[in-house]
Structure formats: structure tokens, C-alpha cells
Amino acid sequence: xxxxxxxxxxxxxxxxxxxxxPYPPQGGYxxxxxxxxxxxxxxxxxxxxxxxxxxxxxxxxxxxILVIVVALGFGAYKFISGQDDANTAKVxxxxxxxxxxxxNPDLEVVKCTDSKAQYVxxxxxxxxxxxxxxxxxxxxxxxxxxYSYTESGDGSDFLLCLKDYKK
Numbered sequence: 001x002x003x004x005x006x007x008x009x010x011x012x013x014x015x016x017x018x019x020x021x022p023y024p025p026q027g028g029y030x031x032x033x034x035x036x037x038x039x040x041x042x043x044x045x046x047x048x049x050x051x052x053x054x055x056x057x058x059x060x061x062x063x064x065i066l067v068i069v070v071a072l073g074f075g076a077y078k079f080i081s082g083q084d085d086a087n088t089a090k091v092x093x094x095x096x097x098x099x100x101x102x103x104n105p106d107l108e109v110v111k112c113t114d115s116k117a118q119y120v121x122x123x124x125x126x127x128x129x130x131x132x133x134x135x136x137x138x139x140x141x142x143x144x145x146x147y148s149y150t151e152s153g154d155g156s157d158f159l160l161c162l163k164d165y166k167k
Contacts, residue, residue, distance in 0.1 A: 095119040119162040128157035
């Protein structure tokens, strides 16, 4: 019987010849940290996922919301304050002149108990009238009128016949 050469085991199976590269480890065995070609144990073979941002409102978002709320509030104020314009006046309402400009007196409805009340509405006539025709219409509708006010172009053309309000 002959003896095997030194360094070889005749009963070893699956061993690699010495000049070949080793096989990679097979499944079922934990990988050894630091082996070339394999990531260390416990790390993922892909990039880490960044943490999710919290859903708190940023300063910029709060500013935008605040600007929108202020704009809506201003629009509501303008709409409500426009409800006392001359086009909402009825017979018996008191009026205040907000401007000294005769072409745009800025008449607004006020309560007759208000210290700003200057005129009382004697008649309101629908239509678009020139100055002479307005005088004639007001004379026919309210004999004791002193002033006439016409408005046109806002979708509702009308004539107001006014007189001074005496408190």
C-alpha cells in the first residue's frame, strides 16, 4: 500500500485543488465579516432610506395661509360695506355724502339716527336719465325734492330724489 503524498487527504471529498480560488460560502452558514465581495453582517446591500419628514406646517405655509385668510376677510368686508351704497337705498332711507366731488358724491345709506345722516330718499326711479329729465321725473314723483342723484353703469341704472334730512 502506498502512502498519499504529504498534504493530501485521499478521503477528503469536495476539497479544492490548492491552485484554484475558493468557492463562495453556501447558504445556511453565517457570513464572516470582512470577507471580500460580501457586505458586513447586519447591513443591507442597498442604500439606507432617509427618515420621513414630519408633517408640521412650515413658516412659509403659515404665511401663505395667513395671506389668503386676510384677502378673504378684506373681500368680505368690501362686499358687506358695499351693501350700504346708493343702489341699495329705498324710499325713507337716510343718506350720507362721503365726498365733496359733485361728479362722484359717494352716497351711502346710513341710519336716520346716525349723526352723519344728511339726506332722506323721497323717490327711487329705475332708468338712465339726463340732468333735465331727472329734474322732471323727481318733480313728478316728489314735489318737495331738493337734489337728484343718478347712477348708471353698475348694472342698475336709477335716479334718487333727495331732500335735506332735518333731525
